[in-house]
Amino acid sequence: MGHVGTAEESLSDQGLLRLVWAQRAMPALAHISERFERTRPLAGLRIVAALHVTAETANLMLVLRAGGADLHLAAANPLSTQDDVVAVLAHRYGIDVQARRGADRATYDQHLERALATGPHLVLDDGCDLVGRLHTTHLDLLPAVQGGCEQTTTGVLRLRAMSAESALRFPVVAVNDSGIQQSFANRHGTGQSTVDAILRSTNVLLAGRTVVVAGFGNCGKGVADRARGLGASVIVTEVDPTRALEAAMAGFQVLPMCDAAAEGDVFVTVTGSRGVLAERHFAVMKDNAILANSGHFDLEIDVAWLRAHCVDVHPEIRPHVDEYLLAGGRRLLVLAEGRLVNLAAAEGHPPAVMDVSYAGQALCVEWLAANAGTLAPGVYDVPTEIDDGLAMLQLDAMGVRIDTLDTAQEAYLTSWRNGG
Amino acid sequence: MTQPIGTDYKVADVSLAAFGRKEIQLAEHEMPGLMSIREEYADAQPLSGARITGSLHMTVQTAVLIETLTSLGAEVRWASCNIFSTQDHAAAAVAVGPEGTPENPSGVPVFAWKGETLPEYWWCTRQALLWPEADGGHTGPNMILDDGGDATMLVHRGASYEKAGVVPNPDTADSEEFEVFLTLLTESLAEDWQRWTNIAAGIKGVTEETTTGVLRLYELAKTGDLLFPAINVNDSVTKSKFDNLYGCRHSLIDGINRATDVMIGGKVAVVFGYGDVGKGCAESLRGQGARVIVTEIDPICALQAAMEGYQVSTLEDVVETADIFITSTGNKDIIMAADMARMKQGAIVGNIGHFDNEIDIAGLPRGGAERIKVKPQVDEWVFPDGHSIIVLSEGRLLNLGNATGHPSFVMSNSFSNQTIAQIELFTKNDEYKKQVYVLSKQLDEKVARMHLDALGVKLTTLTKEQAAYIGVDVAGPYKSDHYRY
Numbered sequence: 001m002g003h004v005g006t007a008e009e010s011l012s013d014q015g016l017l018r019l020v021w022a023q024r025a026m027p028a029l030a031h032i033s034e035r036f037e038r039t040r041p042l043a044g045l046r047i048v049a050a051l052h053v054t055a056e057t058a059n060l061m062l063v064l065r066a067g068g069a070d071l072h073l074a075a076a077n078p079l080s081t082q083d084d085v086v087a088v089l090a091h092r093y094g095i096d097v098q099a100r101r102g103a104d105r106a107t108y109d110q111h112l113e114r115a116l117a118t119g120p121h122l123v124l125d126d127g128c129d130l131v132g133r134l135h136t137t138h139l140d141l142l143p144a145v146q147g148g149c150e151q152t153t154t155g156v157l158r159l160r161a162m163s164a165e166s167a168l169r170f171p172v173v174a175v176n177d178s179g180i181q182q183s184f185a186n187r188h189g190t191g192q193s194t195v196d197a198i199l200r201s202t203n204v205l206l207a208g209r210t211v212v213v214a215g216f217g218n219c220g221k222g223v224a225d226r227a228r229g230l231g232a233s234v235i236v237t238e239v240d241p242t243r244a245l246e247a248a249m250a251g252f253q254v255l256p257m258c259d260a261a262a263e264g265d266v267f268v269t270v271t272g273s274r275g276v277l278a279e280r281h282f283a284v285m286k287d288n289a290i291l292a293n294s295g296h297f298d299l300e301i302d303v304a305w306l307r308a309h310c311v312d313v314h315p316e317i318r319p320h321v322d323e324y325l326l327a328g329g330r331r332l333l334v335l336a337e338g339r340l341v342n343l344a345a346a347e348g349h350p351p352a353v354m355d356v357s358y359a360g361q362a363l364c365v366e367w368l369a370a371n372a373g374t375l376a377p378g379v380y381d382v383p384t385e386i387d388d389g390l391a392m393l394q395l396d397a398m399g400v401r402i403d404t405l406d407t408a409q410e411a412y413l414t415s416w417r418n419g420g
Numbered sequence: 421m422t423q424p425i426g427t428d429y430k431v432a433d434v435s436l437a438a439f440g441r442k443e444i445q446l447a448e449h450e451m452p453g454l455m456s457i458r459e460e461y462a463d464a465q466p467l468s469g470a471r472i473t474g475s476l477h478m479t480v481q482t483a484v485l486i487e488t489l490t491s492l493g494a495e496v497r498w499a500s501c502n503i504f505s506t507q508d509h510a511a512a513a514v515a516v517g518p519e520g521t522p523e524n525p526s527g528v529p530v531f532a533w534k535g536e537t538l539p540e541y542w543w544c545t546r547q548a549l550l551w552p553e554a555d556g557g558h559t560g561p562n563m564i565l566d567d568g569g570d571a572t573m574l575v576h577r578g579a580s581y582e583k584a585g586v587v588p589n590p591d592t593a594d595s596e597e598f599e600v601f602l603t604l605l606t607e608s609l610a611e612d613w614q615r616w617t618n619i620a621a622g623i624k625g626v627t628e629e630t631t632t633g634v635l636r637l638y639e640l641a642k643t644g645d646l647l648f649p650a651i652n653v654n655d656s657v658t659k660s661k662f663d664n665l666y667g668c669r670h671s672l673i674d675g676i677n678r679a680t681d682v683m684i685g686g687k688v689a690v691v692f693g694y695g696d697v698g699k700g701c702a703e704s705l706r707g708q709g710a711r712v713i714v715t716e717i718d719p720i721c722a723l724q725a726a727m728e729g730y731q732v733s734t735l736e737d738v739v740e741t742a743d744i745f746i747t748s749t750g751n752k753d754i755i756m757a758a759d760m761a762r763m764k765q766g767a768i769v770g771n772i773g774h775f776d777n778e779i780d781i782a783g784l785p786r787g788g789a790e791r792i793k794v795k796p797q798v799d800e801w802v803f804p805d806g807h808s809i810i811v812l813s814e815g816r817l818l819n820l821g822n823a824t825g826h827p828s829f830v831m832s833n834s835f836s837n838q839t840i841a842q843i844e845l846f847t848k849n850d851e852y853k854k855q856v857y858v859l860s861k862q863l864d865e866k867v868a869r870m871h872l873d874a875l876g877v878k879l880t881t882l883t884k885e886q887a888a889y890i891g892v893d894v895a896g897p898y899k900s901d902h903y904r905y
Contacts, residue, residue, distance in 0.1 A: 207727040233729045249686040251709045253731070 008087060015055075015088030022055035025351035027397035028359035028390065029063050036067035041366045043068030048115050049124035051151065052080040052343055053099040056354035058089050063362050065095065069122075074115035075099035076126040078108045079336060080343035116141065121372075122365055123148040125172075127296050128155035135167060147368035147375065148172040149361050153186070153217070154272050154296035156379070163379045171375035173364040175357065178382035180390050182218045184356040189349030191222020193342035194268060194294040195230065201320040201335050201345040202290055204266065207231025212264035214257060215271035216243040219294060223268050224252055235260045239273075257281055266290045268341075269300035278302040279309075287330045292341040303338040320345040360390055428552060429515040430544070432508040432533035434522045440513025443480045444487075450828035451481065453836030453870040454488045461492050466843045468493030473548045473561035475571035476629060477505035477820055478532035481831035483514045486528055488839055494563075499548035500532035501567045503541045504797060504813055505820035508534050535796070538600040545570055546604060549619065560619030563846055564626040565838060568774050569633030572626050576640065576647060578605055578616025585613075596782065625649040625845035625852060627838055631660070631695070631750050632774035637856045649852035651841040653834070656859050657905050658867040660696050663834040667826030669700035671819035672746065672772055673708055679798045679812050679822040680768055685709025688742040692735070693749035694721040697772060701746050702730055713738050739763060746818075747771040747778035757783025760801070763809050770812035772819055779815035797821045829871070836867045861897035 023030065036042070047069045051057045061071055073095060075081045081101040089095045096118070098111035116133060119141055123130040125148055134142055147170050150156050156176050162168040175181060198204065211227040212235045213220050224234045224247070236252045237260050238244035244254050255263070261281035265288075269276045272295050279302065293300045306324045307313065314323040317333075320341075324332045336344035349357070363386045368375070395402060405413070448455055472489055476482055478500040489496050498514065500506045517527025531544035549571060550558045566572050581587045587606045593599035608615055625648050628634050634654045640646040654660050673684060689710040691702045702712045702725070713731045715738075716722035722732050739759050743766075747754045750773050757780045760769060771778045784801050785791065792800040794810070797818075802808040813821025825831075840863050845852060872879060887894045899905075 207729065208723070228729055231727050231729045233726070233731050245686070248711075249709050251685065251706055251711045253711050 011084040011087035015084035022351040026355035028393035040068040048120035060358040126151040186218035187222040189353030190219040197346035209265040219270040274299035301338040436509035436512040437516035440509035451832035465493035470494040476567035485835040567629035627841035664696035675822035689744040752777040770818035
């Protein structure tokens, strides 16, 4: 029996059902698990993971354990934890899980600290929490760390900044930046689950409404497409001219947020930046505008300003919906306190999406373990063979067949001498 | 008036007939409805004795319609219903006929070419309505197949002015086209003061193709001025919900691309009117990546547009910022010259509604704008301040003027309705009063059914129990008359 941060054993059965349900849609992980059981590539390695504690993550944990790892899991976000999953991992599988849904800031910190204190060889990060702590408050643990994987855009941004300053002390694979992860997790996963979360929490009819999507990266593209598909008129805001042009060419109206703020009925921030919706925007928004964030951190919507300056707050007028009453009588509805709405108010990425991400994590962990000691500190892209392998695993599972280059074609594509 | 047999037609170039025939054969393959009607009625020859005057865009698809009518026993004379919409090779092939040669034509008398002047246009309409007789005189048709109602209007106005004994002075006309129209009737009354009265008396009915013509017919019926029964083909479900919607969805961007080759993705396009035509236009522009703004006067259509995610705004709000303007209202004076003067450099203006009065082309030169012909049916209008816009097809139907109109398959639906309506009115004439009718639901469903095989559609059949449960016959009709599809 591992440490049980929190969850009650009685939730374990329900957690098992969800874990098994997710497993159905995670064929790539199942494939890797079988291989890991035979080859035990992670034997003797202690892995600390700070991830969203969901049924899909539970399946990753079981795969890593099948590979022989000693596992310690903490929550990457206090609102995304599924307590029944904590229960089944802890009570049925004996994995150390430090997480409880709705934990306050101090408890959340304590959970991360407890997991880190075990002294990891490898870290799995989602938002650079563990890597950040290791490089600031836990320098003593650094020498033992062989490498890490980063799951999300926000974390990769920070890692690259660290690497640029030569501050990063071990190799980290940017799992987020793999082509297939970008497509699956960000575009399709965030796209679907964000819209799902807005519908579940508000039941708003999107047809005929104006949805403002801040950021037209992969997540923003996914959200914008789906909002349009439901009949919304979609406005995109961007800071990057290339992406803004992409949005315009896809037929979306592109406006500065100051102009879009007055138009929108629903706002979704997916920028990875901060202060995307702030005082000057709140000032012109319509009564009953809905504000949601699907970017990693809760800084994209300046909820702190709303808390400090509103006339009144009506928390949880529905689950995950807080109503802020502004001077002058307008109301703004903030979903999930401005935290990742797709995880807080829906179920996060569907398991099929997480299958790709986590199969990538598992294979990258294996790659890091196999190459321990040979990799210089820095940020690494997912090795191409892993990326291609991930795609093939998915295609096999979907029953999609593809063509193979013949030798003449391969030669043609690789020779600069062949002209027309 | 009478011409020797074989020369009773006027087309641009009869030597184009072979090319036209090839295109007609390709179109026949894409028009399964018309071809199955030919087969079904081959023996019965239900239109034997019918003298049909058609006024409808003289395209390849119309050629298949015309030859369907003749294969059912009808005699036919034809004019186009738009000065730009004729496909000259199709007109030539119809005049020459499947058995004839350019030297020895044996087809249907056609009076149509691309780029008619207004006087030529109305001359063509008149020629199609006057049926030469052996004695050198002429009679009229006993059926009209109309698109937009011009042939019907010529007969009705002619008869009405003959009754009054006078035609209004052409100088009092409010448009150039009406002036031409009144001039023609003035001359006609001088030649024969009972011509249109006599022709009207011989007409058993008209089948009307489009929204605009249908509007005219209902007005005539309302005032008791309709001279013969009419079938509103436009409002068959298999017409308006297919031709207007899917046809325009296809041919609008085809016309814009051929005329301008402008990149549509990223542009802001304004669609005026969100009826069936506007819906198809908005969808096709969005499908190419344009951001589409809709204008409407009808709250229901406006709400439909909003629920589809289109911005709904007014001309006033978007005239200075949008890139592409398409009118599809069936109304008039939608975009005026003063509006066009405010548009940004290079804005593209076109109309896909039936008539050319949605866009105020005549006002452009009056306001000092200068016309530079870029190529046929594409004009640049330069305003006195030096900036310019592009106007397609002089404000006439751009999908026909700049491209080739609707594709054959969708026209097969419309024209199957036309053919069935002609058979209905001609063979059961005593069942119809001087009113406007729509085809029965059974016939509508029949037209749809005729097109399923070509698409590989597999229909499910109701069991008797299921049919009873929803209160319909196993063989249809499956919907009540007020069902909106």
